[in-house]
Every structure is written in C-alpha cells, then in structure tokens.
Amino acid sequence: MIPNDPAYRLARRLRRPELGLGLGLGLGLGAGGNSYDASALAYFAAMTVQEPDSVKSLINSFVVGIKADGSWSLIDRIILPLGTEQASLRDLKQPAKTAVNQNGCTFTAYRGFTGDAVSKYIDFGETIATGPNYTQNSAMRFAYCNQQSATVTSGSPHIGVTSGTTSRFLVSGTGTGLARLNDATSAGWAGTAGRTGNRLVSRIDASTKRNYHNGANTNGDIAGASVTPPGGNAAVLRDTSSYSDDRLAAAGHGGALTDAQAISFQNRLHTLMTGLGANY
Amino acid sequence: MQMILMTVAQADALRVESEGIHRIDPRPIDAGPYAGQCAAPATLLTDARYAEYHDALAGFAVVDVDIAVAWPPVED
Secondary structure (H helix, E strand, O other): OOOOOHHHHHHHHHHOHHHHHOOOOOEEEOOOOOEEEHHHHHHHHOOOOOOOHHHHHHHHHHHHHHHHOOOHHHEEEEEOOOOOHHHHHEOOOOOOOEOEEEOOOEEEOOOEEEOOOOOOEEEEEEEHHHOOOOEOOEEEEEEEEEEOOOOOOOOEEEEEEOOOOOEEEEEOOOOOOEEEEOOOOOEOOOOOOOOOEEEEEEEOOOOEEEEEEOOEEOOOOEEOOOOOOOOOEEEEOEEOOEEOOOEEEEEEEEOOOOHHHHHHHHHHHHHHHHHHOOOO | OEEEEEOHHHHHHHHHHOOOOEEOOOEEOOOOOOOOOEEEEHHHHHOHHHHHHHHHHOOOEEEEOOHHHHOOOOOO
C-alpha cells in the first residue's frame, strides 16, 4: 500500500480520526511524527519528561473535543494527572504557567494529588479572578475526585481560594455538599452522597448558577446573587482555613459554560481520566 | 500530628525562599499552646522533593500538634 493510494489514506484516517478533522485547526507534528492539535503540542513541549504517545493521544482528543464544543476558549486553567509531578502541575490551557505543590501533597502518577486535611494543598499561583475568562458574572470551576478519605467526613474543600469564602466546593461524604461561585449562597449537588466524582459549577449570569455532578445538572438553575470574586489564589484541596485529604485528579476554572458545554466537558474529561486510569 | 514549629517571621521567610513547584507555606496556628506561631508538616523533613530545604528545616523544633485544638472548626 502506498501513501497516495486512497485505501491507504482512508485506513490512516480511521486510525487517527483527528486527521480527518484537523485541516485548518492548527495541527502540528510531535517528535514521534504524530499529528497533534497546536494547543496540545504546546502543552507537551512544556513537559520536562515526555508522556508516551498513548497518553498524548488521549490528551489531544480531549483538547480537540472541547475545542469543538466551544469550551476551550472559555477555560483559564486546567491541571491533569500525568506520569510526573512536573507535568501534572503544568497547565494545559496556559502551558507557561504551573501550579505549585504547597507543603508536600502526595503525588501518585496518573492518579493525582492527595492532601492531609491540615496544611497541604495545590496552589494555582494566581488569584481566581486573574482570568481572563473567570469573572464575577461568568465563571466555572471543576474538580475531579477519584479517592475519598475516611478521616474527613464532611466539608472537604476540593477547590477554594487561599483567602476568601465565596468560590469553593465543600464536598460532603454523607450529604450533597456546599458550593459557592462568586456568591454567599451555598448549594449542594442534589442526589449525591459520596465525595468522589466530577463536580462542576457554572455561574451563567449575575443571579444564576448551575451545579453538575458526573455530567448531569443536579439542581437546575440555582438563584444566588453574585459578588466580587475573592482575592486569594485559586487552590485545590484547600479553602482558606480548611483542607482536604481526598485525592483529586484534575481541576480548573474559567468562564461560564452552557448546559451543553458543561455536560460535554465533564463527559470528555471522564473519558480522558478513564484512559489514564484516573477515573472515579 | 507531628509538625515543624516556627515563628511568623520564620514562616514568612520560608514562603519567600521556597520556589519552584515544591513550596512551603506554614500554617498559622489559631489556638492552643502554640497559638500565634506557624507549623509545617514534619513529613517535609524526609520528603526528597524538599531536600534543598532540609538543612533549614532541621533547625526548628518538631512538636505534636493537636489539630482539633490548634485549628478549631470555623463557621461562616
């Protein structure tokens, strides 16, 4: 079979479906000769130790997918659980930036970071309002938890800020939890009990937010008047004076996602986590 | 929990001096016998990722901090 043979080209496209969609979408070649989205390539280039092609393909599919959904441009920061701590703290959306492991969170390759419920956390290194997409009336945060500790039974801060109380997920092991997104109105994820899973909250305007768990809108539209975003750094496994000892695989924030975008984003993220072995 | 105890000024210095992806952010102690001081987890003393700070951390006392006493739950 030769490269100009239509059967060869079809077979190659079937093995690498992104090739069929990629023309004009900023594809580039990785060191191994594989074609990746330009944003994925920039992320890979920021890794000190390169991930295997199988992992890069999973990440590339995630990036291409959320770009197709229109979500990529709304994201500010995303961290993913990869093979090294350096890569896992490196930011997918803004590869020039890195999160910081404060006080020695336990790192497990392809699983994520575990806190100690006392002082360990992950710090995004900038305030949540640095954005550029996260604003008072258009905001989104998410956290993907794949291991729930036994010691903290309620109010485990999966995400929060280093100073402030108005942008956080306090997740309960026995109830629905409490979430705020630029407001002082706490609302949980209806019908949920454990802390594992993928939680996302989207503030769609000055008075409305939506809570999602594992790809489903759990509460419909939640009323909650917005306030100015808190000034502390965006954090994972910490909210001001409370800390979590759960294990989080992925987290991030950005501007509001529509209902369809939020559900698709979570489903695509879960597909990526499953491929990495980091799923709940 | 075993923790490294230090003054607020020492904690501030550690926050400034630690850089890179592994940093130290000692937590201010709210109440109990060590109130007004700061603490970092004693696990840092043997954590290879923090090896460059081991000499500096070795100069501090390691004490047993009662978490429930040092940081009582805060309602907001």
